[in-house]
Amino acid sequence: MTRIAIIGGGISGLAAAFELEELRRNTSAAVEYVLFEASDRLGGVLRTESIDGCIVEAGPDSFITEKPWASDLCRELGLGEQLIGSNDAERKTYILTKGRLVEMPDGLMFMVPTKIMPTVMSPLFSWTTKLRMVKELFLPKNYGPDESVASFVERHYGSEMVDRLADPLLSGVYGGEAANLSLRAVLPRFHAMEDSHGSLGRAMLASRKSASQKMSAEPRKPAPPLFTSLKNGMQQLAETIVPRLKGTLLTNTPVQALQIEAGDWVVSAGMQSDSFDSVIIALPAPAAAQVLRIVSPALSAELEAIQCTSSITVGLGYGREVRQALPPGFGFLVPRSEGKKLLAATFVHNKFPDRAPDDRALLRCFFAGRNAESVWTLGDEQIIGIVRNELQQILGPQLRAEPLFARVYRWKSAMAQYGVGHLDRLDRMERLRQQVPGLALAGNAYRGIGVPDCVRSGRDAAKSLVGT
Numbered sequence: 001m002t003r004i005a006i007i008g009g010g011i012s013g014l015a016a017a018f019e020l021e022e023l024r025r026n027t028s029a030a031v032e033y034v035l036f037e038a039s040d041r042l043g044g045v046l047r048t049e050s051i052d053g054c055i056v057e058a059g060p061d062s063f064i065t066e067k068p069w070a071s072d073l074c075r076e077l078g079l080g081e082q083l084i085g086s087n088d089a090e091r092k093t094y095i096l097t098k099g100r101l102v103e104m105p106d107g108l109m110f111m112v113p114t115k116i117m118p119t120v121m122s123p124l125f126s127w128t129t130k131l132r133m134v135k136e137l138f139l140p141k142n143y144g145p146d147e148s149v150a151s152f153v154e155r156h157y158g159s160e161m162v163d164r165l166a167d168p169l170l171s172g173v174y175g176g177e178a179a180n181l182s183l184r185a186v187l188p189r190f191h192a193m194e195d196s197h198g199s200l201g202r203a204m205l206a207s208r209k210s211a212s213q214k215m216s217a218e219p220r221k222p223a224p225p226l227f228t229s230l231k232n233g234m235q236q237l238a239e240t241i242v243p244r245l246k247g248t249l250l251t252n253t254p255v256q257a258l259q260i261e262a263g264d265w266v267v268s269a270g271m272q273s274d275s276f277d278s279v280i281i282a283l284p285a286p287a288a289a290q291v292l293r294i295v296s297p298a299l300s301a302e303l304e305a306i307q308c309t310s311s312i313t314v315g316l317g318y319g320r321e322v323r324q325a326l327p328p329g330f331g332f333l334v335p336r337s338e339g340k341k342l343l344a345a346t347f348v349h350n351k352f353p354d355r356a357p358d359d360r361a362l363l364r365c366f367f368a369g370r371n372a373e374s375v376w377t378l379g380d381e382q383i384i385g386i387v388r389n390e391l392q393q394i395l396g397p398q399l400r401a402e403p404l405f406a407r408v409y410r411w412k413s414a415m416a417q418y419g420v421g422h423l424d425r426l427d428r429m430e431r432l433r434q435q436v437p438g439l440a441l442a443g444n445a446y447r448g449i450g451v452p453d454c455v456r457s458g459r460d461a462a463k464s465l466v467g468t
């Protein structure tokens with residue numbers, strides 16, 4: 001019997017445990033496992049509350065449909081009927097520009113314009129940036145080393161594009177800043193486009209041309225929704241996995257250290273220790289670095305060097321008047337140059353209409369990185385005060401209304417930042433990991449921060465140890 005310890009009970013650890021169950025069932029692998037979770041609940045940052053008829057997400061609210069691993073897991077769990085798509089007919093995002101909400105022009109693919117007129121007419125960009133978009137079409141190929149997303153975007157479209165689009169869009173995903181994120185790790189597709197065409201605009205036109213040739217040969221399918229979620233919220237995923245797990249699940253059991261003694265892994269948690277053949281570490285990078293300090297100081301140091309940012313979400317419910325006063329669309333992003341604490345707000349009742357009754361407005365506001373740190377020590381009431389004040393400034397006096405409810409959720413160092421050179425770091429880490437038999441790593445610090453990537457990483461970690 002192979003004994004495996006899974007450390008961390010977020011979605012990465014739960015996906016690993018689920019995969020071990022599947023391997024037991026489908027291959028008769030002789031495996032038993034113990035999952036160690038520091039807190040009193042399983043699911044990690046997947047947390048949903050039902051308040052006043054609204055489904056309020058404390059952590060992730062959905063995942064990108066294009067990455068299949070989370071939806072596949074939901075279907076395997078029998079949750080296929082519970083999957084919901086974002087209401088893309090209402091998909092509009094605004095960028096706060098000089099204090100005013102300006103709609104992102106139609107046809108922008110991240111920052112690459114694919115439709116001329118909406119971009120030319122948009123007040124989001126100055127004429128200098130619009131001219132840069134034209135000049136960008138003539139950029140030569142470039143094979144430089146890894147660089148920050150900010151420097152890449154600046155080379156192509158100038159600094160206004162970094163401030164108005166690249167930085168706010170990435171803040172919403174990584175909670176970090178474009179100046180600190182690796183192009184190759186975060187936007188590999190754009191890196192490849194530059195490799196093949198030089199100009200992103202030209203690469204986009206070429207890929208659209210080949211896609212439209214394929215489409216004319218095939219029957220046209222409706223585009224899937226951009227985001228997928230679960231009817232009862234993201235916590236439903238964790239809640240459905242847990243009863244399927246036959247292994248030992250220990251909550252309130254933080255692992256302090258790992259050691260290898262006579263070829264066995266010894267897991268120390270509280271006053272107890274237990275021996276295992278292998279270990280899956282499904283923790284955020286700082287916690288993973290901590291538990292690996294004795295077994296592999298070099299791997300621990302690499303993990304420690306992966307920066308993580310903290311984030312705060314604030315869920316606010318309002319009545320009919322506010323709902324009617326809000327603009328259509330999914331919400332807005334706030335460039336740092338606007339000098340606000342808020343980085344983004346989602347109009348949840350538009351993005352996922354089932355998440356709020358018809359007479360309610362449900363807003364999800366987001367702080368991360370430096371902005372989250374600057375309010376971290378404040379009490380919930382003060383944070384809610386800041387959010388309400390900024391919402392009034394951005395959305396107008398209707399937002400003076402007293403919210404029906406307001407909740408603050410804090411996530412310390414939960415989002416990994418893939419800094420410049422991240423992929424080289426992963427290569428070094430992989431070599432170090434191979435020197436430690438029976439170790440697998442899963443979570444958001446490696447090859448994708450979103451829920452689908454975490455699911456994939458957990459399941460792959462389990463497979464790698466059982467040898468399929």
Ligand SMILES: Cc1cc2nc3c(=O)[nH]c(=O)nc-3n(C[C@H](O)[C@H](O)[C@H](O)COP(=O)(O)OP(=O)(O)OC[C@H]3O[C@@H](n4cnc5c(N)ncnc54)[C@H](O)[C@@H]3O)c2cc1C
Nearest residue numbers: 008010011012038044045059060061254255443444450451
């Ligand atoms: C506010 C927020 C919004 C997000 N929004 C989205 C989104 O909309 N879409 C999307 O796809 N992704 C989103 N993400 C990213 C995604 O949710 C996470 O990357 C993913 O859920 C991380 O899962 P995990 O299991 O790797 O880590 P976690 O969920 O952080 O779980 C790690 C677990 O390990 C436990 N732990 C820590 N130390 C120890 C220890 N020493 N011993 C035992 N247990 C320990 C923790 O208590 C925790 O339960 C968001 C993240 C945050 C924070």
